[in-house]
Amino acid sequence: MSSPKSRMAALQALIHSDAAAAALFDAVRCVAERSFFSVAEPGHDEVFDLEARRVPKWLSATVRFEQGGLAGSVSCTLPELLAHSLFDAFTGRDPAEPPPTSDLLVDVVGEFSNMVCGAWLTRVASGRAFTLSRPRVEPTSHVGAIGDVRVLAAIDDRPVAVDVCVRT
Amino acid sequence: MRILIVDDSAMMRAMIKRVIKLTDVPVDTILEASNGEEGLALLRAHDVHLLLTDINMPVMNGAEMLRAIARDDRWRGLSRVIISTDGSTVRREEAARLDVRCYLEKPFSPEVLRDVLTEIADGRLAGTDPQ
Numbered sequence: 001m002s003s004p005k006s007r008m009a010a011l012q013a014l015i016h017s018d019a020a021a022a023a024l025f026d027a028v029r030c031v032a033e034r035s036f037f038s039v040a041e042p043g044h045d046e047v048f049d050l051e052a053r054r055v056p057k058w059l060s061a062t063v064r065f066e067q068g069g070l071a072g073s074v075s076c077t078l079p080e081l082l083a084h085s086l087f088d089a090f091t092g093r094d095p096a097e098p099p100p101t102s103d104l105l106v107d108v109v110g111e112f113s114n115m116v117c118g119a120w121l122t123r124v125a126s127g128r129a130f131t132l133s134r135p136r137v138e139p140t141s142h143v144g145a146i147g148d149v150r151v152l153a154a155i156d157d158r159p160v161a162v163d164v165c166v167r168t
Numbered sequence: 169m170r171i172l173i174v175d176d177s178a179m180m181r182a183m184i185k186r187v188i189k190l191t192d193v194p195v196d197t198i199l200e201a202s203n204g205e206e207g208l209a210l211l212r213a214h215d216v217h218l219l220l221t222d223i224n225m226p227v228m229n230g231a232e233m234l235r236a237i238a239r240d241d242r243w244r245g246l247s248r249v250i251i252s253t254d255g256s257t258v259r260r261e262e263a264a265r266l267d268v269r270c271y272l273e274k275p276f277s278p279e280v281l282r283d284v285l286t287e288i289a290d291g292r293l294a295g296t297d298p299q
Contacts, residue, residue, distance in 0.1 A: 035275035118253020129258035
């Protein structure tokens with residue numbers, strides 16, 4: 001039977017592997033399709049950079065996770081316009097209804113990130129019960145620094161960056 | 169049927185309410201709470217038949233609320249469903265010990281929740297995992 005120390009080392013190695021990035025994209029696709037009825041495709045650096053330059057406003061949501069000495073965060077950064085369409089898909093908003101308030105947009109981006117974080121952790125470390133923080137959502141004019149793992153995606157043809165940072 | 173939704177996301181509660189209203193399940197009242205403490209207060213004040221709860225919430229999380237419910241005989245007949253992003257085996261095993269009838273992992277499609285509600289209303293669901 002492996003010791004807690006060796007299990008931790010194995011988990012850290014997994015999180016920094018290509019498998020972790022693949023699991024992160026799978027989590028994004030699963031969340032987009034199942035709860036937001038949206039199509040998520042892998043993003044590519046050049047296309048992402050090109051599309052990102054056209055985005056005037058972004059929303060970035062960060063969810064922190066922690067369990068037994070392993071902690072980190074998952075951040076999803078997406079265009080505000082995409083947040084509007086995710087809100088409509090999630091709530092079934094009729095176009096005749098008033099558009100969502102900024103608080104509701106914050107809520108939808110936070111929930112999206114919360115689901116991505118949980119789905120990713122379930123894929124890479126299903127034997128651990130992590131505590132997740134409430135999402136911290138902030139408007140931003142650009143996509144932030146690259147984390148330990150970064151996945152680029154296009155959701156409904158709009159650029160999305162998802163970063164994982166890990167600390168022990 | 170009287171249903172209590174406990175989730176710290178107002179939007180998630182709204183989505184669950186929308187799905188409930190789309191089912192044929194006869195519902196008298198849908199109550200809402202944003203954490204376990206508020207949830208317990210509503211359970212004490214109302215005769216609730218079905219609890220749909222998240223796990224990760226501020227103030228009192230869903231696991232703490234479910235432990236409190238399991239300790240109190242007055243809620244023995246309450247049907248409990250977890251709706252959470254936390255799909256870990258640890259949480260699922262704990263849920264089974266706390267008499268949770270169904271563990272629904274986010275993200276889920278509205279159809280999955282609809283089926284769970286219908287099966288609970290029909291009395292068919294007993295500790296199953298729809299995903």
